[in-house]
Amino acid sequence: MLLVVPMYLSSMFFLLGGSIICLLMSLVCLMSGQAWFIEWELLSINSCSVVMTLILDWMSFMFLGFVMFISSMVLYYSGEYMSGDENMNRFMYLVLGFVMSMAFLIISPNLISILLGWDGLGLVSYVLVIYYQNEKSANAGMLTALSNRVGDVAILLGISLFFSCGGWNFLFYSTDLPGSKSLGLLCGLVVMAGMTKSAQIPFSAWLPAAMAAPTPVSALVHSSTLVTAGVYLLIRFSIILESSEAQVLLLLLSSLTMFMAGLGANFEYDLKKIIALSTLSQLGVMMSILSLGYPDLAFFHLLAHALFKALLFMCAGSVIHSVKDYQDIRMMGGLVYHMPLTSMCMNLANLALCGTPFLAGFYSKDMVLEVAFMSPINQASFLLYVLATGLTVCYTMRLVYYSLSGDFNLGNLYLVSDNASIMTNPMICLSGGAVFGGAALSWLIFPCPYMICMSVSFKTLALTVSFVGGVIGYALNLGAVNYRLISLKEYSKTVFVGSMWFMPFLSTQGMSEKLLKSGNMLQKVGDSGWSEYYGGQGIYKVMTGNSSYLQVLQDNSMKVYMLSFLLWVIVLFFIVS
Template sequence: MYYLSICLISFIFLFICSITSFFCGLNFLMSDLTIFIEWEVLSLNSCSIVMTFLLDWMSLIFMSFVLLISSLVIYYSKEYMSEDVNINRFILLVLMFVFSMMLLIISPNLISILLGWDGLGLVSYCLVIYFQNVKSYGAGMLTALSNRIGDVALLMAIAWMLNYGSWNYVFYIELMKSDFEMMVIAGLVMLAAMTKSAQIPFSSWLPAAMAAPTPVSALVHSSTLVTAGIYLLIRFNMLLVDNIFGQILLLVSGLTMFMAGLGANFEFDLKKIIALSTLSQLGLMMSILAMGFPILAFFHLLTHALFKALLFMCAGAIIHNMKNFQDIRVMGGLSIQMPLTASCFNIANLALCGMPFLAGFYSKDLILEIVSLSYINMFSFFLFFFSTGLTVCYSFRLVYYSMTGDFNSSSFHPLNDESWVMLKGMFGLFIMAVIGGSMLSWLIFPTPHMICLPNSLKLLTLFVCILGGLFGYLISNVSFFFINKSLENYQFSQFSGSMWFMPMISVIGTIKFPLSAGMMIVKTADQGWSEYFGGQMIYYSLKKYSLYFQLMQNNNLKIYLLTFVLWFIVLLSLIFF
């Protein structure tokens, strides 16, 4: 059929581009090569608008990963979205999304970055509201308006860069760092990255964006939209070292990591648990970036993209088989009925937890060892390790609820592993989630670095993971407590489970207050005073005077007599006075 050919053509094209980009990236990495392509579109006094492309090992390898994940997601969508009448539109939207991300990755110019940045925002809105219902519209509006804050910050950074005569920020980063006034750009770029990567206080849009179809979630929340902010800050990383912005970012991202990990332990929606785990990992990337390790943040960005996309695709296969149920309490025993999907799901979960020799271990363990080695305060140290424990805790809780025990839904239920197209898409990422971490660690860090720690700190990561997993199992097994403890501590559960009340604050801050303030301004200004003293007043005045003159021009004897009397009075007053 026609739509199948579009899916297959897109898959083959993106997959070939991914392989090509990866080998080019390897070549650039080995030979330490960077290609800079410029095309001057417009010159205005001393400022020139230049379309620029920066091709180095970082942009090419990131592009190859984005293209690989998007190709497998499109192939996976062939079956997942097969019942959708508008699948052509869906595939085209996904391709537009990927194109916007490509533009953002290879741009060292703030103008072209803004094009990709806004393209991501616009297309993500279209994808979030894809299932057209009230909940999706609300989630789409929250996503779009939260991201607009970052877009405005980026526009202000572009305006501020007029001081330099060009928007190619790569040439000016050293100068910006030495010039205190120009650190404004660092603050604005950091604000833009915080909105796009959903750091506190902009976190609420990320779980809300789960209203999109699951293939979109697999693409958006692994390697594209949410990582755009991280990637931008990796490019601007020199502006964050040894100043107040880096310290603020470290605190905010640490709290985001902690808040998301805590919230996921109180959540029962399968996709929202995975979304909150994405938020937690974004906090981890941001915090290690704020400490001055951009390559390490980039390494975790790539490994996280692999297993998180796989996790979402497995969740999509489960939801598809459960006839669109997302509550993990109505699942159970899925490892018996869907063994292949359950295997992929568990491997992705273990990679997320940092299980040795899977993809997540190489980056996550390295990050935590660098944190142990670094000069860092006790509070940030606690956030790093406690959040890691929480990650393992909610992962084991998720596995306990969905994979083990008895099946809790209808007894007559068509659960199976026969969706071969979806499974093929998942197997591609399954292989990468196993070997991707070691492969990337050999490529990005060819020279071993000496990390010398005492045994207590060296084993702390492993200890925290084991403790988190054990605790996750115990809190899930309700019979262990005899009663549900979360109902006893209802206020704490409500606070933690609602992301520290951030969705309510965000809705008031980004939707309710601006819209009600706008309506008030329209009512009082546009339709109020300006209308009264403007258009309406002119209309009534002209109408009144035209009626008066029309009356005067009528051939009426009374008018003539009245006019004569008036003129006579005037004449007399002139003669006698």
């Protein structure tokens, strides 16, 4: 009898095996200090070699291991979450294509080969966002795709700038660039590409909109794949960034993103969008510490954040799956009595996110904050750091208050439980990562600890601000009636803060009314108008007309020979006379 293994199980085991191999290879590279660089030439243009390049060092192996581990858990989790879907195998193939694109991006130190993984992520993310075929998903998918195209164009322009270096392997040529004239432009393009993929201001609107995708996709996209691609690209380009003026702009915009996302999450009621805004805030933390010149710290926080954020999305998916597919946190409440295992994992992920001591988030986030406070940053960035740290705990307490504690608000006909072991097993595995992952990573990545010299007040500032934020968040929502009345009284300010500073509006209606209409006019008048008349179509008409005359001459017609003979006779007559 032939044993048929479900696709979610086979793909889970395949990715889990790959993850173990990659993590072991990462340990080998860390212990020996070795790295493998593989390239083969595809073609040569004007002495510039277009080569296919792979880099296999401790960083790429470790990130690849984490991506594969989280993807294996997500695919196993999808076996239950997507069980009612008719096209479940199609969904699995799309997720595997997403993982493959991310793997290609991770191991490519070449701008041309990076573009393949970069565009692959953009394409598959669009298909996954519009997976539920309705108008809202279509709009969200188009916003995601168009926002990411800006970064794709920046990468293409960067490829053309790198042409003057003789190749596109930026790890080799980045040491030659600091003295070149094109450094500022190249840095600006790379920073723009990283900002679009990691959704920094002003490209932040697509990240909450991408929540239209199925929840397992959100767990993968918002933890270790799509949104971290921009951070990873800038980590690889950190040598060029160190001597660039783009660092100051990146620091300011990432700090603003941190603050804006934390503030917006306190006014949001959609469970998935709250966690998406939380991801956006943490991406701002990674980008800001990267702009201060600490790429290793940004990578550390990226990996630690991936573990507990994937867990948080899985818990949210488990809750949504149980409570009749509602996503409004006001329709939940009291879930701790009905879903104790999910509630425990969700609280664990939330505590790790807030930087609770000795969980995964504490080791990375606390070190990031201390190094940032110790660095010579401006007062605006320092203030935004402090406020964003407090707001993180504030919206986390609000989320716990509405969804896990209090009275059950869903109604009488319900069946809310933790019975689906296919969904709870991967959550338990990732809970181990949320508890032990930060400590293990800090021992591996930083064998020699940072020397941090700070006063007692600065040292305890992060924990103090977190505690104050938690108290404020719980107190405001405990007196929720007064809080809502104040929100209604200051309605215009509430709408501004809760709508991400009108960024979704500016990225959709604002763009379509001005830029897209003018672009359509330019396309009609320019590309399809005068440039066609004097360009391709005009040249085509002239060439086809002349070739028809040549064809007549080549037809060996007697009339043509007689006519040409008479013309020659007339010409000779005039010459002789």
